Amino acid sequence: EIVLTQSPGTLSLSPGERATLSCRASQSVSSSYLAWYQQAPGQAPRLLIYGASSRATGIPDRFSGSGSGTDFTLTISRLEPEDFAVYYCQQYGSSPLTFGQGTKVEIK
């Protein structure tokens, strides 16, 4: 099973700042099979990025994904109030499909 470790656990930032979230895999993951999700309180997760760097439909361009192999990054260029939420990475390079434990982006 591929374990995804996200860091930091919590990121305290102000609106307008840049957020950089990390996802490290225990084994190499094909970029095609790495995704990022945003989960606001009380809501279902929402797909942000698939294939490591492709934005899902309707996702603003302030969200970007990068990385390959075992190291992947989600960047939010300028935080908007609605961006304060929990973010998860997910892989299906090998079964089972797994998620990282999440990074909470909170208002400083």
Added chain:
Amino acid sequence: QLQLQESGPGLVKPSETLSLTCTVSGGSISTSNYYWGWIRQPPGKGLEWIGSIHYSGSTYYNPSLKSRVTISVDTSKNQFSLRLSSVTAADTAVYYCARLEGSGWSLDYWGQGTLVTVSS
């Protein structure tokens, strides 16, 4: 717009079987490019993939739950279902159904989720 909606009991007794159904609207479940899956989230915790099914009936399960899980599909009703047997308090969670995009298995549409509590 594709929509998914979970339904089923919100309370299940220990040792019994949890049963949920996901109804898909705004699109057909019988599309070769997609799988359909179940994911759960214990209160205050992260996400766990339970398993996925193709409309043809092909299934994939998380090995950690495989002995207790059955996922099935009813194309005539545009629904797929989850059965989890021998539940304990550790199975208390919000259960989501979702669509898995075929080439990379990202989850591009989600239901709103339903809380299932295991308690006597």
